[in-house]
Amino acid sequence: MRLQAPQVLIDLSAIPEMRGVRLAGENLRIGALTRHAETLTEPLIRAYAPLLAAAAPFVAHPAIRNRGTVGGSVALADPASEFPAMMLAMGAEMEISGADGMRRVPADDYFQDLYQTAIEPGEILVALHVPAAGPRHVCAFDEMARRRGDYAMVGGGILAERDGGVIANPRIALFSVGSTPVRARNAEAEIAGKALDADTIAAAQRALDADIDPLDDAEIPAAMRRHLARVLLGRLLRKLETCS
Template sequence: MKARAFSYARPSTVEEALETFASAGDEASYIAGGQSLVPALALRLQAPQLLIDIAHIPALRGIARRENWLRIGALTRHCEVLTDPNIARYAPLLREAAPHVAHPAIRNRGTLGGSVALADPASEFPAMMLAMGAELEIAGPQGTRRVAADDYFIDLFQTAIEPGELLIAIHVPAVGPHHRWAFDELARRRGDYAIIGCGMLGRFAGDRIDEIRVAFFSVGNTPVRARHVETALTGGRLGPDSVAEAQASLAADLSPPDDEHTPAAMRLHLARVLMGRLLGRMMVTG
């Protein structure tokens, strides 16, 4: 339960971090909050030669609204997601998801960027990137680029971030007065990985849904957008009939794996139940 020996570097700029990584070849790893990486090192699932501590790079901090986007620095901690007024106002799905992320002590240290860069398919924040239509700002040797969340998740723990690249910030389209949202998950105990979780964000005209994004986590190798559900709901009134129709179309979107605790059919059933509850909440809040 002790990490293998490694060297340690603490760059103060993004450029310095990228150069440090490049000079170490594939033997380096970035560390921010370390709340997933340190256990992986302790279990020797990973054993880098060099740890590059990015926690002291000012460019990775800060939360600021620019026109219709909220830019959230990658080093923003989960506990800041819980308390930041701009996140509560413009990216409320993150605020709703945050209490479900691990335990308080982990939230004091873990970073939003770290969670999104790791892309654990059972964790809350990566799926919310899909639900919010976020864009991920990634720095590499060729400069920075922005990747839409829909193009970001590739496979299990695999994202559009190439080796050596660094997630700089998360850009979220600011929620406005016509949006409604809902988040919840089913877990055996608070802080445990969810059996199933879902976040949704819709733009309404009265009780008609103009646009909606529905994202699930704990359903396979990546978080998943329920596009058949979204199509079924878009353009219609949100009511009991459209909820039932959405629930019926969910099987076309999700093919969760079997595991020893949760058969696939049970997970799909729970996904339908959870989604029904969340759509019901959006009716009430409207």
């Protein structure tokens, strides 16, 4: 995208610590060099990070998925990309390495502005730590794009727990609605502790207006993107209502 013109490029692909997926306590550790294509087939991701597995088929095209890495996507933090928003929805932590050692930054604090993250000069993203989903967790992903593989006009994912018919601890993250992935906290509040009936879903859609502030661009007016986001949220919540 010609955002940078580095004088030196360093190949990280031979660093084994930055590859692979494994359970580490209550988290799933995903090495930053794990390729997009691996998220489609890795059993641990399907079992413990199902929202990431649900988003993976929507990422670009096979040629890109075979080369691109999860960490590369999250480090770039394109606000129209699927994986950064899913890290926000899953409550992931980013493991960042620099000359002063390792540190971990929660997704809620990691995405700061357009293509700007908590990674400082001289640091690299090493791994992503995703809280392992359990039997009570349910998730849903969807996006609207003109063609499959194009950047979405709007997209999002939800991860929540379900106790009987009641939703608990929901996390809703949207992409292509601002300069960063966006956490829809007002919409979350409308569904927390409730059953997902038509009234609850409509209330969450209304509350979403306070969560997003999309900009006008040459292709999609802000008002249209708001409308699409409300429609998408309704789809996500209805999926969540029926998923097992």
